[in-house]
Amino acid sequence: MSAKAKNPKTWWVTSIVVAGAAVASIAGVGIQAYVTERGLSHPEVVSAHDVTGSFAAAEPQAEVDNGQLGALIADKATDPRLGSFTGVVSDTSTGEQVWSVNPDEQVRPASATKLLTAAAALIALGENDQLTTTVHDDGSGTVVLKAAGDVMLNDAQLDSVVEQLSDTPVEAVAMDTSVWPDEPFSPKWNKDDIAGGYIAPMQPMMLNGARIGAEYGDVPRSTTPAEDVAQALAKKLGVEFVGAAEATGPAVASVSSEPLAVRLHTMMVHSDNVMAEAIGREVAVHTGYPATQEGSREATLAVLAEHGIDTSGMEMVDNSGLSTDNAISAAAFVRVLSTVASDPALRPLLNALPVAGGEGSLSARFGGSSGEGWVRAKTGTLTNTAALAGLIPAENGHTYAFAFICNDASVLPARAAMDELASSIRSF
Structure with missing residues (x-):
């Protein structure tokens, strides 16, 4: 990896409207989130489900030392709580891979698999599709x-x-x-x-x-x-x-x-396996594949591949990640997430991702950390498996796609360690 990442032309970077979480008061009010746009502050408090986000074209960002960030992540990635760990961090503003460990190893991703299903659905069906x-x-x-x-x-x-x-x-x-x-x-x-x-x-x-x-x-x-x-x-x-x-x-x-974009948000926030499998079948019907689990899997991979997203080596056996036989690399998730930053067809995927400290499977995570309200990511949980994959607008003005997957790990400690890793990217 290079010592410094330069940005010689206009790249798609975030101007994300995200939830910055407000910690529940002693009086016991529920979790709420302040909506913040980089460079602008909005004092009004909204519920997590009112949070929206988007990408916009921006001028080239300042030069940043991604080598320093990679070294920081590499040090934290030795945490024993992460178990058998694979991961990738990529700068979506420049396309540079900042850090990785075993990036192409096919591992058990759990519900992070839903990222692939959601991406294929947006490509094949469009965000306004209804049943x-x-x-x-x-x-x-x-x-x-x-x-x-x-x-x-x-x-x-x-x-x-x-x-x-x-x-x-x-x-x-x-x-x-x-x-x-x-x-x-x-x-x-x-x-x-x-x-x-x-x-x-x-x-x-x-x-x-x-x-x-x-x-x-x-x-x-x-x-x-x-x-x-x-x-x-x-x-x-x-x-x-x-x-x-x-x-x-x-x-x-x-x-x-509801339109597909709304259904994807519900599916991702609640990590709903039934919805994920149904949306996979919806893609299969639309693209001429059998609406079976096998047909849905094949349709999902075919749509991604036809859109230029490399799916080689994946062992995707369902659309939800419920099966322990799924085997997908961290690099594969980052390829999808990086495409969100440059492809309008996939941009609604950002809005579907839970907000750290504010929504669904991330509502009780990242509390008090720098990542709270800024990290948008899909979780994954099975026995001895924890995953986190998403996007982070860092303080340096660049946006990073990341995927962390822990196999053979105790879930709660692994989650805490991954949250610390993601927060360190936000703070950079």
Whole structure:
């Protein structure tokens, strides 16, 4: 690596509107975040979910000594809490790799895998893509609920369907789930994780991700998510559910999902495995691959490769990172994250990433550190595995993409060590 990184032309750098966290007061108020834009201060306090961010073209930044930063990171990367550690830090303002350790080693990344899924979805579908679930009238009194892959349907949407059907005679409800092949559960997953709240049988319509009695969180999931939607609609209509049928009649009602950018934010902040797998299947359907786990994986990698992102060597077996058989290098994540800094198609990925100290899987991390409110990153957690990959606008005016992956490590100590590493980049 060079001693100094120069910036001879205009690069995409951050002018990120991020949450700078305000520590909860002694009185016990919830975590809130001050919104800060580099060079400007905004005193108003907003909730974490109001935080937005973007990249903008900027003039060349000052010369910085990335060699010094690399040495600083190298010293901290010897921390034994990191276990079997791989990592990469790259200056997105110059393209220079600042530091790495075993960057191309294929390791277990856990939910950091969702970064690849999100990037492929933005490329293939665009940030405004929506899924539309329709209801069809077969002409004999039965309406057929046709699934489109929306796993976050909710009770209010079913009420909307009932209202739209007010002039349609309905005697029964059937369902059409043919948009996805019947491959509900991967052999790479543990069925105990359904009751554990981490995954559900992958069927192309669900209420709140098949959660039982909740809208978010790792609560037990249903084993019959598509049927649950049809049964719920039938109950609201006061009719019976009669099973599967082909939707052949005219559409008489419909509801649409949130735009993809909103769904990606929800998926990333809550690290929702069901949403990640569903979005992978959405990419597969759009690009002509089978909407199976294998087809979704292949579609994701193909979309990234066609967009110029090197996917060689990856062993990506699902779109969520739930499987312990995933093997992806730290360098691969940094390649995706660096592209965010130069490619408008991927820029919404920044907004999808949780804010340190402010949102979701990072809400209770980075407290009181220099990275709090500045680091945006995707976490990853499995047994003896912890990962953190994202973007950091440093105090020197440059923006750094990073990926840290710890295997064979105790999760909580590894998280603390990675947070310290990321904060050291912010302070540089």
